[in-house]
Amino acid sequence: MSDQFKISLPDGSVREMPLGSTPADVAAAIGPGLAKAALAARVDGELVDLSRPFTADAQLALVTSRDEADALDLARHDFAHVLAEAVQALFPGTQITFGPSTDDGFYYDFAPKDRQLTEDDLPAIEAEMRKIIAADKPLRREVWSREQLISRWQQQGESFKAEWAAELPGDEDLTVYWSGEDWLDMCRGPHLPSTGKLDPAAFKLTRVSGAYWRGDQANAMLSRIYGTGWLNKKQLAEHLTRLEEAGKRDHRKLGAEMDLFHLQQEAHGSVFWHPNGFKIWRELEAYMRRAIDAAGYREVKTPQVMDARQWEQSGHWGKYRENMFVIPDEVPNTEDDGPVISGEADWMALKPMNCPAHVLIFRQGIKSYRDLPLRLYENGCCHRNEPHGALHGLMRVRQFTQDDAHIFCREDQIVEEARAFCALADRIYQDFGFTYAVKLALRPDQRFGSEADWDKAEAELREAVVRAGMATDEYGWEELPGEGAFYAPKLEWHLTDAIGRTWQVGTLQSDRVLPERLDASYIGEDGARHRPVMLHRAIFGSYERFIGILIEHFAGKLPVWLAPVQAVVATIVSDADDYARDVVRQLEAAGIRVEADLRNEKINYKVREHSLKKVPHLLVLGKREAEEGTVALRSMDVEHQKVMPLAEAIAMLKAQATPPDVRATI
């Protein structure tokens, strides 16, 4: 064996390095600039510390801040360690547990000694972190035996770390990283060479929250500190600006500003839709009805409340009851001092989903194989008693209306029905301007049914997406092991909004369990009874959530066809009032949602107010327009107004107010 390693560099050159040398030595040999800029190394593709000695001939690429993804991840991971060190310095006795990097920063979970950490503690912790960074403490890797490390954690009272060390899989030795000579954490690494490589102005601690140890609510509640971390101050500032912009498009804030809806304590988790908000709803409902009518669905409406025995039979009473609203089937006692209910009545429940009711419709009469596929659609209003901490504006509510349909079909129709659904969903998401990813959630650990059934069900959905031409990177095609429902695999549609966030809305699940439980059957060509397969599917998911997503996606500036108020006619002087009333009448006749603003206010004031309410078009009328029969059209996000004859403005608004699916057929 030679006493030199051959180290190949990305430019193709090869350097001979003596035994015991490290990537840092290579960087130094190339030049002092690189030695200073190097943050870590990729050796044969694996990200390692600069100080990790070579063990064989290797391909080496030095990582600098130009390799942004690697550099960010290293920096964030180091910020997490510095955070942990700072917290232990300020709050002795606090146990450290676990702290990874995240998409925009890092967090670390602590088991506090006396009290939970709060946001008031963050400035002091940030200051302490900056001290540790300024001290430029070297980060040094050491390999310890498992026993040695466990006993050190136990000695230091770090019970969480000791538990973790004992349970880490495999029987290799464990690695620790020293920060200087006085603090260490168990970590696989790699890390930057020293804390001084971090930019003290490129991070900010953002919030404190609770988090369960190892993500299990049976375990202790820890204090989690979140931070955002970057390579430099500019990146941090840009990120903070992005957060601010995201906050501005928060649907809860815009919902109030645009007078769309409100929520209040007395009906928490259920939405009060105001006239403006419900105009969006109605437009979506009309859109969806056109879509499902054209796609061969039939719309139904089913009861809000059903007997508990029905829910027992469907399996919901046993498995889902904690999320259901149950109702006693009796006339309540009206005596002032008596109990309201007897406690002896039978139970009913508000429907948490529509599927059983649709099966009950299917079961009416005898179905022939010729009746299939039978596609039953409902704007189904459901109630679920969600955990209170989960409620969030329109996105997670207790009463919601699904665009829900169930396709009852024969085994041989599954793939084609699923394919057709992929095409339908694609057209609809495009109409709203969303891009999306299609994913297949595969069998979970806890599940019903045989392996053969799962093999088949997964293959059918996969085949449907392939036939739709969507099992490609372009459609974000991905399979998610273990993510399916307990009774079936499911296809999921994840929308990407204007600022890059994703929302799961659409779904398609093939279900053989519920038809069995509720005894749905049809007569086949052979004269025998067969079980239909039930495809559960939704495109909006729920109207509430979809409207929330639309508001955030468009930052309130909805396309004209969805805007609650499509145009405001605003006068400059009262001499134009009669003309304005006539303009409003003509716009209304053309089907435009228009309002008049004849108030005795300056035009500046009116412009400002309607702009804040995100009205897409403002028709400004003064003496001149009244005399000439024109309008001065000021449109959102268009710099200059345009004066045009009224007829021209009406034609233009009418075109814009036409829903995209209707436009396509004109």
Added chain:
RNA sequence: GCCGCUUUAGCUCAGUCGGUAGAGCACAUCAUUCGUAAUGAUGGGGUCACAGGUUCGAAUCCUGUAAGCGGCACCA
């Protein structure tokens, strides 16, 4: 459900050491008729989330409840 924070006028918020509440916007009235993001004046409006407690006295301190916010867990 769990951890932390919050709750004062319709909205956004201020309120010091415990001494019975204040601004801007909105609303009403009056004046103003004005050319593209806030015209001026005047006025009305509050059981300080709710329920207890401490105190001579509570928006303020303590306890409980509820809702909201940020996370966690949940989302068959």
